[in-house]
Amino acid sequence: MNISPNISTTPKDGTKTPRKTRILDAAEELFSKRGFHGVTLRQIASMAGVDVALASYHFGRKRALFDAVLLRRAEIVNTVRNEALDKCLDNAGKNGPSIEDIIAAYLRPLGDIQASGDSGWQNYLALIAWVNNSPEWGDELMTQYFNPLVLRFIDALKQALPDADEQAIYWGYHYLSGALTLTFAETGRIDQLSGGKAKASNIKAAYAHMIPFMAAGIRGICASKL
Amino acid sequence: MNISPNISTTPKDGTKTPRKTRILDAAEELFSKRGFHGVTLRQIASMAGVDVALASYHFGRKRALFDAVLLRRAEIVNTVRNEALDKCLDNAGKNGPSIEDIIAAYLRPLGDIQASGDSGWQNYLALIAWVNNSPEWGDELMTQYFNPLVLRFIDALKQALPDADEQAIYWGYHYLSGALTLTFAETGRIDQLSGGKAKASNIKAAYAHMIPFMAAGIRGICASKL
């Protein structure tokens, strides 16, 4: 599936794309690297090659531009991931899908997006990582943009682990979420720490390890009485 | 062990603590909530009840103040965690400690700090979460302040899993790190998502689940051929 309908995926010919889109692209890139407060409208405008005031004209306040950046790709991500979850549930036998299948359905679309090499999408995912870890807006924005999908995912886990303590499942999701978003953030820390033996740029490896790790972890806390 | 020698742990009598300390406390709190760029020196000075210029007098540039905040508690955390790792290795039988023991030694001191209820320490941990997820400085600063401890921890894991693929261990650490720092961040997201069934304020639950989760996860990716 094409992950970027209606979205300029940072084409070479920058001048042909609408200025409004160029502003969103620039904002996405800068916000993803330095967060909301670390970026100025002038920097965004400069990177987009437009006048400062054009951003305000199109989007209003700085915060509204930030929201517009988040919103632009949210629907697409949610569609792709919901489809993956549908397929996972449909293809399962009468006992339902395995934990691995559910987690793979949740993660793999993101891995595909990240591995596509589209820098716009990579910036978007890094921005989500920033949002998720923000004490200021993490709760509000993640709830606003991704709650239905997350709740479906957690529900599938509950069905696959009918005897599990509910609280354990929420904590398991929380850990998965933290690990996932640190992977999005691409700080370079794992490269440094491992002396190059593990690389953040090796997206396939990141997800290939993440799926069995999280499945085993969730099984672990749901099996053990705490 | 006392986790806060020489450090004012946000006492009631705010006026008695040295102004330099009050500046650090205020900076710690504000940086932890809004990040480096989201805070101004004037806000910090105002919260500390001092003149703006005093921060510059004591610390120089804004970035130097930020570093001073990080440095202040880093040595203490590292000491406590190194001791926990020492004890874990000493107490182990000739086969060495289990994965669970190693992870518990790595995590439990942080759980104790967080559960102590000291708001200064809680702000500090939230700030570390911010740093860890920062594409701008995450790699540089985490390496600078915590690398020796992290390398010891990873080494202990390698010894406990002699047949494991090295890359898998680094990825396992990476996931643990992401989960841990999202827990520090206390965004309130897990409360919201679970409808109150799991609470970020329940630190004991967070760590009680985290230890078996991570142990099972690391076992999982080290056992399976990928």
Add this chain to the structure above:
DNA sequence: GTCTATACGGCGATAGAC
């Protein structure tokens, strides 16, 4: 040494003229 008052150049977001 510790601290305050003040000032400066620069850039922030935004509104209003064009």
Add this chain to the structure above:
DNA sequence: GTCTATCGCCGTATAGAC
């Protein structure tokens, strides 16, 4: 749809009071 103007706050430097 575009640009200029404005006002306030930014980080920082400094002169001097205690």
